[in-house]
Amino acid sequence: MSKLQQEVAKRRTFAIISHPDAGKTTITEKVLLHGQKLQKAGTVKGKKSGQHAKSDWMEMEKERGISVTTSVMQFPYRQSLVNLLDTPGHEDFSEDTYRTLTAVDSCLMVIDAAKGVEDRTIKLMEVTRLRDTPILTFMNKLDRDIRDPLELLDEVEDVLKIMCAPITWPIGQGKNFKGVYHLYRDETIFYKTGQGHRIQELDVVKGLDNPELDKRVGVYAEELREQIELVKGASHEFDLELFLEGELTPVFFGTALGNFGVDHMLDGLVDWAPTPQGRETDQGEMIHSDDDRFSGFVFKIQANMDPKHRDRVAFMRIVSGRYHQGMKMKHARTGKDVRIADALTFVAGDREHVDEAWPGDIIGLHNHGTIQIGDTFTWGDSFKFTGIPNFAPELFRRIRLKDPLKQKQLLKGLVQLSEEGAVQVFRPLASNDLIVGAVGVLQFDVVVHRLRSEYKVDAMYENIQVATARWVYSDDAKKFEEFQRKNDHNLALDGGDNLAYIAPTMANLSLTTERFPDVSFRHTREV
Numbered sequence: 001m002s003k004l005q006q007e008v009a010k011r012r013t014f015a016i017i018s019h020p021d022a023g024k025t026t027i028t029e030k031v032l033l034h035g036q037k038l039q040k041a042g043t044v045k046g047k048k049s050g051q052h053a054k055s056d057w058m059e060m061e062k063e064r065g066i067s068v069t070t071s072v073m074q075f076p077y078r079q080s081l082v083n084l085l086d087t088p089g090h091e092d093f094s095e096d097t098y099r100t101l102t103a104v105d106s107c108l109m110v111i112d113a114a115k116g117v118e119d120r121t122i123k124l125m126e127v128t129r130l131r132d133t134p135i136l137t138f139m140n141k142l143d144r145d146i147r148d149p150l151e152l153l154d155e156v157e158d159v160l161k162i163m164c165a166p167i168t169w170p171i172g173q174g175k176n177f178k179g180v181y182h183l184y185r186d187e188t189i190f191y192k193t194g195q196g197h198r199i200q201e202l203d204v205v206k207g208l209d210n211p212e213l214d215k216r217v218g219v220y221a222e223e224l225r226e227q228i229e230l231v232k233g234a235s236h237e238f239d240l241e242l243f244l245e246g247e248l249t250p251v252f253f254g255t256a257l258g259n260f261g262v263d264h265m266l267d268g269l270v271d272w273a274p275t276p277q278g279r280e281t282d283q284g285e286m287i288h289s290d291d292d293r294f295s296g297f298v299f300k301i302q303a304n305m306d307p308k309h310r311d312r313v314a315f316m317r318i319v320s321g322r323y324h325q326g327m328k329m330k331h332a333r334t335g336k337d338v339r340i341a342d343a344l345t346f347v348a349g350d351r352e353h354v355d356e357a358w359p360g361d362i363i364g365l366h367n368h369g370t371i372q373i374g375d376t377f378t379w380g381d382s383f384k385f386t387g388i389p390n391f392a393p394e395l396f397r398r399i400r401l402k403d404p405l406k407q408k409q410l411l412k413g414l415v416q417l418s419e420e421g422a423v424q425v426f427r428p429l430a431s432n433d434l435i436v437g438a439v440g441v442l443q444f445d446v447v448v449h450r451l452r453s454e455y456k457v458d459a460m461y462e463n464i465q466v467a468t469a470r471w472v473y474s475d476d477a478k479k480f481e482e483f484q485r486k487n488d489h490n491l492a493l494d495g496g497d498n499l500a501y502i503a504p505t506m507a508n509l510s511l512t513t514e515r516f517p518d519v520s521f522r523h524t525r526e527v
């Protein structure tokens with residue numbers, strides 16, 4: 001095996017998807033504890049204690065106690081090196097979350113076992129289905145009164161349309177949570193309370209029929225044996241191929257808070273989840289991770305992560321080849337060769353310089369406005385990786401300056417923030433208005449806050465009658481021109497100068513779509 005193949009084989013790059021409050025932050029903490037990156041779990045977050053997650057970078061997050069940024073954490077686990085891409089938990093930041101999911105090779109779905117499948121999980125699962133990303137499942141909060149485990153599996157199968165293969169099975173729940181039985185190792189692992197902040201010594205009994213089990217858990221032993229028989233009959237067996245195709249999910253039970261079961265999930269991740277996968281180009285070619293020519297794409301741009309480094313960082317997922325400090329790469333969109341002397345890597349919020357990085361890794365490039373979301377970097381060829389979407393905003397406001405002399409600064413700020421994907425900006429062809437479009441309401445606050453702190457402009461919003469926007473295209477130049485002529489009062493350019501139709505109402509949109517069948521109105525735009 002070449003060095004490149006060895007590095008690829010070691011890596012697993014994943015993200016966690018869940019409904020707010022299901023326990024994503026707590027699991028992240030325990031995962032890092034197992035990765036021995038944090039001495040003591042609990043430093044990631046403590047909303048109430050006033051401690052803040054190492055991954056909480058922006059001031060906004062601290063004020064609101066939510067995670068706005070996407071951070072990247074790398075840690076070793078067994079023989080592997082795991083990259084965990086944190087996704088913003090708040091529903092307002094769905095665009096960032098969606099794009100982060102294009103940069104991973106598998107996902108962990110965390111479900112609050114007292115609640116079952118919730119809205120946001122459904123939405124995020126839809127996104128992972130676009131690329132058939134393999135999914136692992138963690139049923140969390142077993143130390144509470146949860147729903148019937150078999151019923152939970154049924155719900156996942158029904159609602160999310162994915163087969164469930166339980167890997168572990170819980171013994172008791174709530175105050176009587178005793179531990180789990182591992183169906184494939186044929187062993188019972190016992191739960192001890194009060195071990196949330198350290199790696200526990202495993203307390204294990206081999207074999208389901210072992211009388212030791214009866215001694216330890218009494219009546220629960222017989223109940224477990226019956227349940228396991230039932231579960232084996234009623235659920236699916238783990239099948240690696242179906243998992244890799246995204247059709248079956250291995251399911252683990254545990255409590256993130258009690259730090260129990262997270263290691264079983266991590267074992268599943270390193271044993272089964274795919275190594276860094278290749279990506280398709282706009283030329284229909286697949287670039288594989290073991291291709292020794294360097295390539296990668298930018299899925300996220302973040303400003304101001306650390307007040308000490310007031311710069312913008314472009315997050316790049318390496319697709320193929322090796323990054324090394326000082327190397328030259330081609331910025332495909334501009335056609336320019338750039339020398340990268342100081343890429344960053346992210347270890348739970350600490351920024352460190354790396355000398356090399358490999359497929360599946362995320363590196364941060366300092367960006368002075370030339371890099372945009374979706375940009376591809378290559379060894380020298382000109383192509384673009386596909387599949388990084390921009391979503392049509394659903395909320396719109398007109399943005400106005402308090403000091404009209406700063407119009408130029410405002411425009412510059414908005415265009416830069418839209419390049420980052422923080423917000424979308426539309427400039428109507430027929431007026432001097434600036435319309436800000438967002439997928440979630442909180443984005444508006446973030447924009448005003450950042451305009452003030454980074455661009456020194458004070459802006460405010462006014463309501464505006466806009467229901468939605470669609471990017472418009474047509475193969476028929478004449479018809480397109482006619483369309484533009486008749487609709488110029490509803491047309492606008494976005495931050496990247498793409499033409500969009502701004503619909504005052506949904507009824508107007510459907511009417512216009514009908515009247516101009518040769519024009520396509522798109523809900524997403526490839527960045």
Ligand code: G4P
Pocket residue numbers: 018019020021022023024025026027045046047048049089140141142143144254255256257258
């Ligand atoms: P999120 O990132 O998905 O939004 O969830 P987070 O980890 O913040 O967890 C949400 C709440 O659920 C937190 O309580 C957390 O302590 C709790 N929690 C997480 N895992 C478990 C578990 O296995 N068992 C139990 N009983 N609770 C769990 P909180 O009081 O809202 O916040 P905090 O003050 O603890 O931060």
